[in-house]
Amino acid sequence: xxxxxxxxxxxxxxxxxxxxxxxxxxxxxxxxxxxxxxxxxxxxxxxxxxxxxxxxxxxxxxxxxxxxxxxxxxxxxxxxxxxxxxxxxxxxxxxxxxxxxxxxxxxxxxxxxxxxxxxxxxxxxxxxxxxxxxxxxxxxxxxxxxxxxxxxxxxxxxxxxxxxxxxxxxxxxxxxxxxxxxxxxxxxxxxxxxxxxxxxxxxxxxxxxxxxxxxxxxxxxxxxxxxxxxxxxxxxxxxxxxxxxxxxxxxxxxxxxxxxxxxxxxxxxxxxxxxxxxxxxxxxxxxxxxxxxxxxxxxxxxxxxxxxxxxxxxxxxxxxxxxxxxxxxxxxxxxxxxxxxxxxxxxxxxxxxxxxxxxxxxxxxxxxxxxxxxxxxxxxxxxxxxxxxxxxxxxxxxxxxxxxxxxxxxxxxxxxxxxxxxxxxxxxxxxxxxxxxxxxxxxxxxxxxxxxxxxxxxxxxxxxxxxxxxxxxxxxxxxxxxxxxxxxxxxxxxxxxxxxxxxxxxxxxxxxxxxxxxxx
Amino acid sequence: xxxxxxxxxxxxxxxxxxxxxxxxxxxxxxxxxxxxxxxxxxxxxxxxxxxxxxxxxxxxxxxxxxxxxxxxxxxxxxxxxxxxxxxxxxxxxxxxxxxxxxxxxxxxxxxxxxxxxxxxxxxxxxxxxxxxxxxxxxxxxxxxxxxxxxxxxxxxxx
Numbered sequence: 001x002x003x004x005x006x007x008x009x010x011x012x013x014x015x016x017x018x019x020x021x022x023x024x025x026x027x028x029x030x031x032x033x034x035x036x037x038x039x040x041x042x043x044x045x046x047x048x049x050x051x052x053x054x055x056x057x058x059x060x061x062x063x064x065x066x067x068x069x070x071x072x073x074x075x076x077x078x079x080x081x082x083x084x085x086x087x088x089x090x091x092x093x094x095x096x097x098x099x100x101x102x103x104x105x106x107x108x109x110x111x112x113x114x115x116x117x118x119x120x121x122x123x124x125x126x127x128x129x130x131x132x133x134x135x136x137x138x139x140x141x142x143x144x145x146x147x148x149x150x151x152x153x154x155x156x157x158x159x160x161x162x163x164x165x166x167x168x169x170x171x172x173x174x175x176x177x178x179x180x181x182x183x184x185x186x187x188x189x190x191x192x193x194x195x196x197x198x199x200x201x202x203x204x205x206x207x208x209x210x211x212x213x214x215x216x217x218x219x220x221x222x223x224x225x226x227x228x229x230x231x232x233x234x235x236x237x238x239x240x241x242x243x244x245x246x247x248x249x250x251x252x253x254x255x256x257x258x259x260x261x262x263x264x265x266x267x268x269x270x271x272x273x274x275x276x277x278x279x280x281x282x283x284x285x286x287x288x289x290x291x292x293x294x295x296x297x298x299x300x301x302x303x304x305x306x307x308x309x310x311x312x313x314x315x316x317x318x319x320x321x322x323x324x325x326x327x328x329x330x331x332x333x334x335x336x337x338x339x340x341x342x343x344x345x346x347x348x349x350x351x352x353x354x355x356x357x358x359x360x361x362x363x364x365x366x367x368x369x370x371x372x373x374x375x376x377x378x379x380x381x382x383x384x385x386x387x388x389x390x391x392x393x394x395x396x397x398x399x400x401x402x403x404x405x406x407x408x409x410x411x412x413x414x415x416x417x418x419x420x421x422x423x424x425x426x427x428x429x430x431x432x433x434x435x436x437x438x439x440x441x442x443x444x445x446x447x448x449x450x451x452x453x454x455x456x457x458x459x460x461x462x463x464x465x466x467x468x469x470x471x472x473x474x475x476x477x478x479x480x481x482x483x484x485x486x487x488x489x490x491x492x493x494x495x496x497x498x499x500x501x502x503x504x505x506x507x508x509x510x511x512x513x514x515x516x517x518x519x520x
Numbered sequence: 521x522x523x524x525x526x527x528x529x530x531x532x533x534x535x536x537x538x539x540x541x542x543x544x545x546x547x548x549x550x551x552x553x554x555x556x557x558x559x560x561x562x563x564x565x566x567x568x569x570x571x572x573x574x575x576x577x578x579x580x581x582x583x584x585x586x587x588x589x590x591x592x593x594x595x596x597x598x599x600x601x602x603x604x605x606x607x608x609x610x611x612x613x614x615x616x617x618x619x620x621x622x623x624x625x626x627x628x629x630x631x632x633x634x635x636x637x638x639x640x641x642x643x644x645x646x647x648x649x650x651x652x653x654x655x656x657x658x659x660x661x662x663x664x665x666x667x668x669x670x671x672x673x674x675x676x677x678x
Contacts, residue, residue, distance in 0.1 A: 034661065165575075169568040173529060175561045176536050183554035188543055190554060191536070222605045224592025386640030387650050390632040393612060397628060398658050402668040407619065414616060418609070426525050444557045456550030 005127060008353030011056060012361055017354070020057045021362050024064020025369070031065065032072020034399055038085040038205065039069040039308075039325045041403065047332055055336035056351050060358040062332055066325050067119065067308060067359070071366055074111045074301060075377050078104055080392055082213035086204055086438045087268035087304040089431060090276045092212055094289065094296030101292050104381055108374035109238040110246050110294055111301040112367055118254040118302035119363040122309040125258055127356055129313075140263050142449035143461040147470035148263065149443045152270040154474035155277040156432050158481065167432045170423075174436020175443065177202050184441055185448040197408040204437045206400050210413040211430050213396045215420020217389045222425070237375055246298035249279050253302030260303075261310025268307035269438050273431070275303035281481075309359065316340055316352060523580075526573040533565030607639055623673030629655040 011017065031042035042065050050058035073084025078095035091111065098107040140148075157167040180191045181201030192198040253275040260271040279299035280289045289296050308325075315326040317340075333340050338348060345352055400413040423430050447458075454460025461467050536558045543555035590598050615631035622630075629651050636647040662668040 165568055165572055169529065169565060169572065172561050172565045172568065173532070176532070176558060176565060179536070179558045179561065183543070185552075186544075186554050188554045190543055190558065191539060218605060218609070221608055222601055224590075224594075224596065224598075224601055384642070386642050387636055387647075390635040391650070391654050393635075394628050394632055394654055394658065397616070398624065398662055398668075398670065401624065401670065402662055402666065405669055407671070410616060410619070414612065422525070426522050428525065440557075447557065448552045451550075451552035456546075456552075458552075 004349060004353045005357060007350055008355075008357030009360075011350050011354030012060065012357040016054075017057050017060050017358065018361065020053070020061040021064050021358050022365055024061035025068035025362050025365050028065035028068020028070075029072040029075075029366075029369075032069035032074070032084045033076055034072075034084075034395065034402075038073065039066045040328055042066075042069045043325055043328045043332075047328065047335075050332075051335070055338060056354045058336065059329070059332065059351070059355050060362075062329060063355060063358060064362045066329070067115075067305070067362060068366060070305065070308060071112065071115060071370060074115075075108060078107045078111065078297070079377065079380055080213065080388070081216040082392065082396065083208055085268075086208060086434060087272045087300075087307070089208060089212065089269075089434050090272045090300035091297055093276070093431070094291070094293050096216075097290070097292035098294065098297065099378070099381060103292065103294075104378035105375035106238040106242055106294065107297050108377055109371055110242065110298045112370040112374060113238075113243070114246065114250045114253065114298040114302040115305040116363050116367040117250050118257055118306040119309055120360065121254045122258045122261070122306040123356065123359050123363075126309055126313060127353075139466065141464075142446045142453060143464045143467040144470065145263070146443065146446035146450050146461060147467035147474070148260070148270070149439050149446065151470050151474040151477070152274060152435065152439060153432075154477045155274045156435050158277060158281075158477050163429070164478070167429050170429050171432035171436040174433040174438075175440040176436075177207070177433075178437050178440020179444070184445045197406065201441070202412070202437065203403070203409070204434065205403055206409045206412040207416045207437055208434060209396050209400055210416025211420035211423070211434065213392055214413060214417025215424060215430075217392055218417060218421035219424045220385065220389065222421075242294045245285070246294050249275075249283070249295035249298040250302045252278060252282070253299035254306045257303035257306025257308075258310045261307030262313045268304040268311070269435070271303040271307035272300035273435055275299040316344060523573055523576045526569045526576060530566045530569035530573060533562045533567075533569060536562030537566060538562075604639055608635060611635060611639075619671055619673070621673050623675050624670040625655050625659060626673060626675060 012021070027046065028039065028042060032039070043062050046065055047062065050061055053061070069084065070087070073088040074091055074095070076082040076084055077088040077091040078099050081092045081096040083089045083092055095104075095107040095111070098104060153171050157164050157171060178201065180198055182189050182199055189199050256275045256278065257268070257271040260274065261268060276296060276299055279295050280286060283289065283293065283295050285293050285295065311326045315330055330340060338344070338351065396413055396417075397410050400409040401407065403409055420430060423433075450461055451458055454463075461471070540555040540559035540562060543558070544553035545555040545559050547553045592601065596604070611631055611634055615627045618627040618630075621627075632654060633647055633651040636642045636650060637644055663670055
């Protein structure tokens with residue numbers, strides 16, 4: 001592997017390739033800042049610009065756009081609660097709350113550091129384990145994919161605070177919204193009411209912009225204007241204590257991100273949601289989640305970056321795209337006459353290892369650029385909200401239109417903006433709704449395929465060892481906390497206040513007070 | 521208010537459940553058809569929200585009314601903020617309806633200007649500068665660089 005990496009660095013460190021890597025991460029960051037334009041759109045829009053390049057230079061630049069735009073999306077998630085992609089939705093929960101408390105610089109810094117560590121960790125694994133991981137991923141058929149999605153839903157429901165019923169209800173509503181449009185299996189148009197625009201379904205990017213950006217604007221107007229940021233520049237920097245708190249979250253997020261990112265289709269979104277859910281469970285600062293816990297930014301940001309790199313495992317080793325952007329990149333490979341697959345590592349070592357080495361360089365560039373820039377970006381919050389929110393509305397609507405050049409997208413943003421406002425006012429969690437909408441089509445596809453494999457018998461999913469293990473994990477995730485809670489209640493009853501066992505919980509007992517801390 | 525939301529969601533679930541029978545719920549050999557997921561998810565949504573509705577009604581507490589003198593940093597009362605919300609909502613709706621006629625940049629630029637000057641009572645010169653700058657940036661990035669065909673309305677015809 002070392003020889004291959006050296007060969008890769010020889011290719012990637014040429015002045016030309018270094019320049020294209022820098023251009024890629026810069027363009028990616030700018031694209032990520034624009035609502036509606038995620039990495040997939042960015043790579044697709046800029047692909048024609050690279051047609052005259054050497055294949056390796058073109059791929060290096062396009063990959064730079066991919067991970068650069070993810071960081072750009074993080075900036076808007078933290079500063080104005082506008083996620084660029086579904087994978088950045090989780091970052092808004094604590095990142096935006098940190099920004100409201102004058103800690104936007106710290107949130108952006110930990111996102112950059114977490115993303116960098118996760119990227120390097122996942123790249124090392126990618127270099128070492130791509131072929132065996134790819135072979136493992138092939139074992140994931142529809143039943144296993146269905147089980148992973150059930151696990152993802154269980155995770156998000158489990159971290160919907162005390163109101164698990166509300167979380168499940170919102171996730172179900174998201175899945176129902178995903179049922180609108182042509183059915184993946186038969187192509188039958190469902191619940192479209194004759195509207196051509198609805199045939200392709202309710203697009204989640206527009207829903208996300210509406211719920212989070214426009215919904216937040218309306219909510220802030222109703223709640224009362226927040227004071228513009230008054231923090232000194234040095235107060236915007238991340239502290240040693242915050243770094244120390246984030247270590248575990250970054251490590252766990254990286255591992256979760258890599259494992260889920262290797263699976264074709266599961267993607268970064270599920271990884272970021274699961275990393276957040278698990279972090280909320282294991283953190284010693286549970287009570288801060290949803291109110292500006294730095295771990296709540298570090299874990300999902302690390303996870304989605306690790307997953308973005310791991311997406312290249314099935315893409316390079318099998319020729320199966322791991323996600324939307326890698327699907328576009330796969331198209332770029334074929335444009336340059338390169339056939340991804342098991343033989344790619346042997347037939348084009350300089351290209352593959354040059355690309356992988358450029359990931360290291362690109363992530364170093366992103367860290368070097370963004371760490372000092374994080375407090376500068378945070379200065380945007382000095383703009384009075386009276387100017388800021390009309391601009392958020394303007395960019396949200398223009399961004400939504402630019403996704404498919406259709407006014408229908410703009411109306412969707414408007415409608416879901418009102419829905420987002422109402423959900424916030426009513427304290428109903430939005431994250432399960434988005435996750436349901438994102439994984440709904442994949443969930444249905446896996447359900448239909450599993451049903452076909454089992455000849456109509458859905459218990460077929462229980463006959464596959466891997467899917468059975470994952471389902472047991474999902475049940476444990478929902479059942480174990482309930483069992484533990486009941487046991488603690490019994491212990492409290494046996495040992496009244498002041499007696500042994502009364503102080504055994506991580507959180508102090510607060511009877512007669514609903515514990516909604518960190519609801520999403 | 522919450523009870524109404526649960527009732528609406530329960531009705532939505534029932535509507536999806538009922539509508540799913542218009543498609544095939546099961547195919548030959550009992551395989552999952554296009555109506556299966558809407559049927560199952562619709563039923564689940566309805567049941568969950570009926571449970572939530574009952575919980576809400578049973579534990580009904582009077583909703584805390586925001587205090588009339590609860591002022592924000594600009595000294596605006598809760599009632600004034602509610603009025604502002606309606607105004608922003610209405611102005612946004614009007615701006616979007618105006619897009620086919622006046623075009624994207626003109627109607628949304630006007631929205632930015634009206635909100636910052638009339639609703640937020642910001643100084644007119646500063647609001648004009650912010651509006652002009654933002655419209656110029658949007659034009660440069662989306663129209664010139666990304667070549668997004670934003671509807672231009674009257675600007676296009678002229």
